[in-house]
Amino acid sequence: MPIIEFKNFSFRFANLREPTLNNLNFQIKEGEKVLIAGASGSGKSTLMHCINGIVPFAHSGELKGELVVSGIKPYNQNIFEISKKAGTILQDQDSQFIGLTVGEDVAFIQENNNINPEIMKKKVYESLQSVQMQKFIDQSPYELSGGQKQSVSLAGILSSGTDILLFDEPLANLDPASGKKVIELIDELHKKYRKTIIIIEHRIEDVLERNIDRLIVIDKGRIKANEKPDTVLKQDILRKYGLREPLYIEALKHFSIDLKIINNIHDINSCKNPEVKKTLSTKKIIYKKNNNYKKRQLLLSVQNINFSYDRKGRQILKNVSFELDKGEIISILGNNGAGKSTLSNIITGILKPDSGTINLSGKDITAAGIKEIGQKIGYVMQNPNHMIVKNMIKDEVCLGLNAYRYDKNFIEERYLKTVKTCGLYGYRNWPVSSLSYGQKKRVTIASILALDPKVVVLDEPTAGQDYRTYTEIMDFISRLTEKGIGIILITHDMHLALEYTTRSIVLSNGKIIGNDKPSKILSNEKIVAKANLKETSLSRLSGILELEDKEEFIQNFIETEKGVRAVE
């Protein structure tokens, strides 16, 4: 008996010409756990919105065909009728947290159903118990980690007793270790309560940590695959539609291993196969060593930085020192609250350290004003919407130049050069609002590059982006180093650090606990555990297969991967 059924279903937003969902036909059975994956703009969020009633009640448009959810047609009901059948956990944990405390937030649905406060309090406690959050009942959301917030939202939906749970990108904004916990929690609840679970995500590897019944791939509003995860993984479907395969599967494919010999490939442990081991340990790939960093030229030197927000308060940074060379890309890793953003604020001159020095090209800039530092060290925020001020690309890119009162001809020249470097030349007359997320990101980077900085600090440059945009943004950033710019990436994406950076600095509790090649850092179990990072599946694979040189295997694969992509 299907609990959700799409029949020739199409949907077009009122303000768009093309339909976002195009003739969908599929079913989801009761108690199934389904992952719906797709690149940005594939229509996966719209699909979820059709199920929970956001479409057409909050976003209107034209519906065709039929959709049945638990016996009702959502678009013929009102949003409250649908809420009884399907509960949604949104990706933005901060704005979905409505209550002032954990208990109040879990109670929200019951309050709206006018449940007696005595009964409500009991129910709230029970639901929090089921996600092991009862201890936090009087805490405020500000004291919780992203993963804990996600658990609280889950408790809230559980208490309402709906049969279908919808997860809208539950892993976005979570650090890797918290993401892992959320996936485990979803799985436990699925086993315990036998609810129907639909997860929308593009971080496929993380979701597949636990068993999934079916993987549906959607692209341009059409279903491209609807099968058991193993079947999809063994083909080349994910890559084709702008999604990332699990890293260990990429590696297996890379070494031309016949995936048919591995049963249950979604489980990395099933790769423990003598034939696989033989191939991976004998087949050496010869790669050219990256020669860019032979001639080291010191660019930025940060020495013994200490910082606390107030004298009595906790020390946020403790004796932090590191160096950055010309043309180098380094990543700063660490869990939320480790001090990453404070450190980037100090480097960019927004905050002043209590003690320590910062030298740029041999000049002490510790005491320089933010305006002076801003010209040399650029800062790109995570969300481009936080940065963009002007409506036209040209105005935005030239904003800093105008603020520093450069000569008009000079500004024009610099502007043209920058938009060309950033691949925005063709769009230069477009309004910013008509650009995609990746393009907006480029605009913000361009507006910083226009000032000709020596160092660029980027905060989570690829957060929430699908593989296509991720590659686009990162390849572009990598190319900037050719001009000698030093780049610092603040991130908790392990893949990103591994693939694009030459060195990773790991912060934990305000201290640097590691500063080395990413492949080395990420195969060091101690550091990984301490910084709430997650071992990459590549390193896990080498552990499972008991390969001799773990680090070399990882480095090997990453280097050749880059080569492959450059040729493509």
Next chain:
Amino acid sequence: MSKYGTLYIEGNSFFHRLAPSIKFIIFILWSITVFMSLDLRLSLALLAIGIIFLFFAEIPFRIIKNLFAVVIIFNIINAVFILLISPEFGAELTGQKTRLCSVLGFPVLMETLFYVITISLKYLSLLPMALILIFSTHPTRFASSLNKIGIPYKIAYTFNIIFRYIPEIQNEFKIISQAQAARGLSYGKDEKSLIKRMKNIFSITIPLLNTSLERIDKITNAMELREFGKYKKRSWYNESKISRKDLLVLIAAMFLFTAAVYHRLTLDSWFWYPFK
């Protein structure tokens, strides 16, 4: 920002324990009393009482000092404008005209000056009570309490949301302005030209507005998906019951208010001017 990321500051003072709806009613009565007349004695008395209350409400001075500064600056600007634009206003009110001196060719009347002082203190005497209401009241308990005295819950909940998100917007403003400052659009001391500084602050409002609108959309969806607005009534997890003590406070407040109204009715002019 407090632990909850709201304006509310936890505490256990008399004002913290007072039922929010009663506190709100007292604030309304207080405001009516203030606006009923233009009496320097009353304003001074209310200001003094308010400051004593504020002291008892255990609200840290560092939080309220900026707000006091803003209101005082506003009052001074307001006073200067009154003196410049309608220098004769005091005379109209009292029927007397006593020229004190002249500043830059503008005559300054004693009556107008007295009026300006009175009105400034009048506004200022509202502030302590407003601060107590904002900083000692738990936002949801406030909402549930308003709902209890008959205000529709959708309106009551709006208060809750506003109180909750003001600090978040403040925080966002900080983050955005720092990033803008880093690319030369400073609104702080780095920028020497005051006009430029104002312009730069204005440019921050655009991304701030964008993200706020995004946020509103998300919150609305989140609330609707969790059945906000389903029934005419809703129950409250954080209820605050009105105790006998609260009622006694309310009765006392009503009594004082009635006395104030009675006193006002016995006066023949709403403006108190002692130098007749």
